[in-house]
Amino acid sequence: MTLVDILIVAAYILASILIGIWFSKKAGQSKDAFFLAGRSAPWWLIGVSMAATNFSVDTPIAIVETVYSEGIAGVWFVWAGLISVSLVSFVFARLWRRSGVMTDVELTELRYDGQSAAVLRVLKGLYFGAIFNIFIVGWVFLAMYKMIQGLTPFNPIWILGFLAAVALFYSASGGFYSVLVTDMMQYVIALLGSIFLAAAALYEVGGITTLVTKLNERTTGTTDTTSFLPTFGEDGTMPFVVLGTYLTVQWWANKYADGGGKHIQRMLSARSERDAVGGSFLYAILNYTLQIWPWILVALCSMVLLDPSEQSDSMQVYSKTMTKVLPIGLLGLCVTGLVGAFMSTIDTHLHLGASYLVNDIYRRFLVKGADDKHYVAASRVAMGLILIMSIGLSISMDSVVGAWKFLLTFAGGAGATWIIRWFWWRANAWTEFSGMLASGICATALQAIFPDWHYTSRLLVTVAVSTLTWLIVTLLTPPTSDEQLVVFAKRVRPGRMGWGRIYDLAxxxxxxxxxxxxxxxxxxxxxxxxxxxxxxxxxxxxxxxxxxxxxxxxxxxxxxxxxxxxxxxxxxxxxxxxxxxxxxxxxxxxxx
Structure with missing residues (x-):
């Protein structure tokens, strides 16, 4: 990187700091303002913000890793998610917006009642606020560390520390307002940067025809790197059962089954139900159809452009391709996009994690009578703690894709419980509790005992064990009181299917x-x-x-x-x- 490239990145960082300062007064007015931007976000800002936080620095690295090992067909691991996001857009977005809660964990005490609901709320606050968010931020740090190694000779630790401090500053000072606005700026830069990189890499190769020819020359067996569908058989890139699992199980057996915390937070911030629906579907268009192809092209071009020694660490392939094909200025723009993508994910998960820890644990159970300014201050402290723990966890990670898949498996068995609670009145707090516990224990045990198992095999076993567990526990434990179910039905209107008796009572x-x-x-x-x-x-x-x-x-x-x-x-x-x-x-x- 030259001085021009560094100045472009610096200008972006300065703009992010100024945005945080600009919104600091407005964000400190109330909890709703700090965590949900006053529930006033339009659909287009919600959709772009969702896409920005998913366009993290770890995502292109993960796509490159996948294409290297399984070809384009391996990306079905990601594409299968469009089934889930379509369901979220046209079913769950409406329900979440109607609920009026501040976090998805808060829904626990709207849907259930009694001591079991309170215990579940604490568990989920720690489960998502601490474990999941720290895990996700940790692998984002790992991805950015690898990216910086391929871009500059400077110590990545100092650069990471500085970028994380900036993200912490503007998200803590400007609240969710600054997160949404910086996401908008970050996404435009990141998307343009990835497109320019893909175009430059393709030009360097000599065009798409030359690329396909050279890739075919290096293909072995029945593997076709550029095929959109898996090549089944002994030499194929993906067994049929793997694709079948992606399309029939993975899309609902995961943490994002009914939206996922960071997306739910944006749905709850929408100014209307229509905005929640429109924003979620705009995200689906951007994430699953537009931004993914530049990453795929960069992965394919790097197979031709880089020497075998440069391809040895697939986590550095993306950044090495950048330095190889981009001229001065464009390299700075592309790096700025990745810095923005990194900071967008960091600010989102710091904000989300703090909302769980403060709203669902600290405010609900520890300090109940304080004013909004106190809780906003506590949230800013929580953000700093989450950041420190995430940096520590990132040291023990060695693969972004591996971390992705383990986290999906860890929560996969509980995915069905987060769907069924909307459509079956009989589900209770113990349904979710047992599903989460069984899923986490089973996934961890399989990872330790059978580390060589394919991800989908571990997912199927985890889902089977967890489903059997939560079904038995549900039928053996008492249902939620009719009074609480009536309150939930009146507010959310989940539909008469599965709620007929409660609709009649209400x-x-x-x-x-x-x-x-x-x-x-x-x-x-x-x-x-x-x-x-x-x-x-x-x-x-x-x-x-x-x-x-x-x-x-x-x-x-x-x-x-x-x-x-x-x-x-x-x-x-x-x-x-x-x-x-x-x-x-x-x-x-x-x-x-």
Missing amino acids: GIDRTKDIGVLGRNLMSVLLGITFLLGLCFSIGQLIFGEVFSSLVLAMIALVAGLVLYRLEQNRVSIEITTKDHEPSTLEKMQEQI
């Missing part, structure tokens, strides 16, 4: 919900069709298959138009937090 007109689930599922199917069509239309166009690209584009267009019409005719149930009827537990807390 006096909710069931006829208004007739066909709602069917329309939601139709939107989900149309969304999946649109996303897959658009994604592979872009891919086919990149590889010169114009006719098939046009066919896929037409399919995506038709699905998109029908989806738009269906969603435009839908009437949203807009419920603000002031309209919520407090639960018995909330009334008791106020009296105490």
